[in-house]
Amino acid sequence: MKKVKCAFFEKAPSIILVRPQLAENMGMVARAMMNCALSDLRLVSPRDSHLSEKALAASSGAQEILEKAVVYSSLSEAVADCQLVFATTARPRDMTKPVLSPVKAVERLWQAENQGQKTAVLFGAERTGLENEEIVCADGIIEIPLNPAHCSLNLSQAVLLIGYEWFQKRHFSDCSHYETGGSALANKAEVDAFLTHLEKELRLRGYFRFQDKEERMKNNLRNIFTRLPLTHSEMKTLHGVITDLVRPLK
Numbered sequence: 001m002k003k004v005k006c007a008f009f010e011k012a013p014s015i016i017l018v019r020p021q022l023a024e025n026m027g028m029v030a031r032a033m034m035n036c037a038l039s040d041l042r043l044v045s046p047r048d049s050h051l052s053e054k055a056l057a058a059s060s061g062a063q064e065i066l067e068k069a070v071v072y073s074s075l076s077e078a079v080a081d082c083q084l085v086f087a088t089t090a091r092p093r094d095m096t097k098p099v100l101s102p103v104k105a106v107e108r109l110w111q112a113e114n115q116g117q118k119t120a121v122l123f124g125a126e127r128t129g130l131e132n133e134e135i136v137c138a139d140g141i142i143e144i145p146l147n148p149a150h151c152s153l154n155l156s157q158a159v160l161l162i163g164y165e166w167f168q169k170r171h172f173s174d175c176s177h178y179e180t181g182g183s184a185l186a187n188k189a190e191v192d193a194f195l196t197h198l199e200k201e202l203r204l205r206g207y208f209r210f211q212d213k214e215e216r217m218k219n220n221l222r223n224i225f226t227r228l229p230l231t232h233s234e235m236k237t238l239h240g241v242i243t244d245l246v247r248p249l250k
Contacts, residue, residue, distance in 0.1 A: 009170060011113040014120040015041040015159055016078050018134055021126050023048035025067065027058025028156035029123075034062035036163030037170075041069040041119070042078045075122075075134055083117035084109065087138035088158055089130050098140040105142045121162055126155055130245040183233035190235045195222055197239060201246050 015033055020026050020043060027050075033041060042052055050071070056063045057245055070076040079085050086105050109119045112181065122138060124130030135141065145154065153161070184227075199218060208214040230238075 009037050009039070009166075011163075012038050012040070012166065012170075013109050013113070014042050014046065014082070014118070015163075016042040016075075016120050016122045016157070017160065018075055018078075018122055018130060019047070020155065021047045023050065023052045023055035024058040025051045025126060025155045026069075027055040027060075027062075028154075029159045030055075030059040030062040030065040030069075031162035032156045033165055035160065035188070036058075039065060040162050040181065041065050043069055043071045044075050044078050045073060046071060063126045063239050065099065073136060078122055079122075079137060081118050082120045084112040084119045084121075085122060085138045086140050086142045087122040087130050087135045088142045088144070089123075089135060090126065090143065090152070095132065095135065097135070097138070097145050100140055102142055102144055102162055102165045105140070106162070106169050108140075109166065110169050123155060123158055153169040180229075181222045181233075183231035186230045186232050186235045189232060190232065192227060192232040194235050194238055195225060197242055201242055205246075 014027065015038060017026065017029060020029075026043070026046065026048070030041060033039065039051075049055065050066050050069055055066055059066055070078075074104075086100070086109070105121075109121075110118050122130060122134065124134065142162065144151070144158065149207065198221065202208060208217060223237075
């Protein structure tokens with residue numbers, strides 16, 4: 001399989017891990033970021049090395065992100081160049097902060113990036129999450145709605161959820177396409193030729209026996225076959241079906 005060169009978004013939030021502990025988790029975060037074309041990973045006081053063998057192995061080919069990651073000794077340094085920062089947390093906090101869903105948060109991040117602002121999303125340590133003094137520096141909280149009976153996520157899952165929302169926002173139209181199995185989509189002339197063929201054979205067999213209903217019946221047939229895109233290959237198949245159906249039985 002041909003390997004596709006990864007293209008990162010030029011404008012995108014930084015992913016900031018605050019006091020991450022396990023090298024494997026940092027590697028899996030890099031993998032999640034690569035999935036979503038995010039490249040700027042910032043680490044605040046990590047316990048393990050993000051360049052260890054465990055981290056590189058867990059990144060599953062995303063070591064480029066780990067190699068470019070920057071380590072900071074404090075959160076204030078990590079967010080110094082940012083104008084909009086959101087913090088992810090699942091626990092209620094004794095402070096006044098706007099709480100947004102991932103979709104709404106990404107809307108805000110998107111608007112800020114388009115206005116030339118630098119943005120970031122904070123993720124806390126695996127066991128404890130973000131502390132209050134760390135959330136204070138954020139402009140708002142992202143709360144991921146999940147099953148209340150079991151709403152815990154590991155670090156890379158949380159990063160992937162936010163990253164995916166960003167990726168959808170940036171590339172939703174590019175990700176949505178019609179799979180044709182290698183066959184070109186039929187043009188209007190091909191579809192019309194098939195429908196003309198179908199109507200001709202139906203008329204010969206008395207299908208349009210009620211003259212006052214013929215126009216509506218033809219429109220109904222055309223609606224059926226124009227509702228979804230059809231391929232050139234499918235058109236040939238449908239022509240063949242009609243030809244065989246009208247052939248005298250042996």
